[in-house]
Structures are given as C-alpha cells and as structure tokens.
Amino acid sequence: MIPCPICGRELRLFVNTYEVPFFDKILLTSISCECGFKHADSIVLGEKEPSRYTIKAKRSNLFTKVIRSTSGTIRIPELGVSIEPGPASQAFITNLEGVLRRVEEIVRTAMKWNENDGEKVKRCEWILERIQNVIEGDGELTIVLEDPFGNSLILSEESFKERLSEWEAKDLKTGLTVIELTGFTEEEISRL
Numbered sequence: 471m472i473p474c475p476i477c478g479r480e481l482r483l484f485v486n487t488y489e490v491p492f493f494d495k496i497l498l499t500s501i502s503c504e505c506g507f508k509h510a511d512s513i514v515l516g517e518k519e520p521s522r523y524t525i526k527a528k529r530s531n532l533f534t535k536v537i538r539s540t541s542g543t544i545r546i547p548e549l550g551v552s553i554e555p556g557p558a559s560q561a562f563i564t565n566l567e568g569v570l571r572r573v574e575e576i577v578r579t580a581m582k583w584n585e586n587d588g589e590k591v592k593r594c595e596w597i598l599e600r601i602q603n604v605i606e607g608d609g610e611l612t613i614v615l616e617d618p619f620g621n622s623l624i625l626s627e628e629s630f631k632e633r634l635s636e637w638e639a640k641d642l643k644t645g646l647t648v649i650e651l652t653g654f655t656e657e658e659i660s661r662l
C-alpha cells in the first residue's frame with residue numbers, strides 16, 4: 471500500500487498507456503485519494519533525451535495534441551510568457567488551443583490583481599489580443615515545450631524537435647509550477 475502524503479489513507483493508482491503513431495508509447499499515471507489529493511504524470515517509454523519541441527500555433531493546427539509532463543516547461547517567446555514546473559505541478563494532455571486558453575486564464579487573473587496599474591493592464595490586454603488573434607484570426611504564436619527528461623511532446627509533424635544541450639537541460643526547472651510573466655514581480659505572480 472502507498473499511503474496518501476496528506477491523510478495517510480491508501481492511494482488509488484491508475485496507469486494508462488497511450489500509443490501515438492510515429493511517436494513513442496506514453497505512460498500516463500495518476501494517483502488519487504478520497505481526501506482530494508491528486509497527482510498526475512506522464513512518462514515516455516523507450517529512448518528519450520532532453521528535448522525541445524517548437525511549433526507555430528495557428529487557427530488550422532490548434533487541435534495538435536500536447537503532452538506536458540511534470541518536468542515540462544512551456545514558453546511563448548513572443549508574449550514573454552512561460553509555464554514552468556512547480557510543487558503542485560500536474561501532467562496534462564491538451565492541445566495547442568488548450569495551452570493558449572491556459573495562458574489566457576493566467577493573464578486574466580494577473581489583470582484583475584493589477585487593475586490599478588495602467589501599464590500592466592495594457593500589457594495583459596495586448597497578450598489577450600495576440601491569443602485571440604491566433605484562435606479566431608490569422609495570427610501565429612510560437613509554442614516551445616522543453617523537458618530535461620524528454621517526457622513532454624507536441625504530437626505533430628509540423629513541430630520541430632531538437633535535442634537540448636546539457637547546459638540547457640540543467641537550466642530548466644524541474645519539480646516546481648512557476649509562471650513567469652515578463653514585467654511582473656515574483657510576488658505578483660505568486661498570487662495567481
């Protein structure tokens with residue numbers, strides 16, 4: 471028996487394998503407890519290496535699947551936004567639209583917390599507009615997914631995969647979800 475780290479009761483464990491054509495087999499694990507504790511992760515089976523996937527998100531490819539492990543960092547360089555691993559970090563399977571919607575939600579919250587700061591509100595509005603322009607218009611945004619353990623993937627032939635150098639992999643955070651928004655202090659972000 472594996473005890474719950476919160477209440478000590480027995481944890482339920484679910485394991486699913488996920489097979490993707492032309493890609494590796496992926497193991498999705500989730501543990502949960504009656505008290506509400508939950509943790510999900512993804513592990514790519516077979517050969518893996520520190521990797522970076524890059525894709526241009528646009529209206530025509532928003533359904534592209536994204537598997538982000540607890541060690542995966544998502545960055546949108548044009549917006550200065552990144553979602554990094556944190557203590558409460560969970561793995562998730564989503565698509566490019568899901569990634570953009572997540573960022574949208576974070577930015578909306580940041581905007582609410584800073585409603586008296588004209589500069590920040592303006593920056594948030596600009597980000598929301600760029601995202602909207604990809605989902606409904608003809609805009610494009612680069613989505614980068616990096617994982618020092620190679621457990622995160624963007625499942626598309628349009629995505630560009632490269633191996634991370636050792637120092638790049640070392641530089642990535644693992645184990646903590648941290649959201650970085652350029653122009654905001656750490657304290658402001660920690661309230662999100």
Ligand SMILES: [Zn+2]
Pocket residue numbers: 474475476477478479503504505506507
């Ligand atoms: Zn529990």
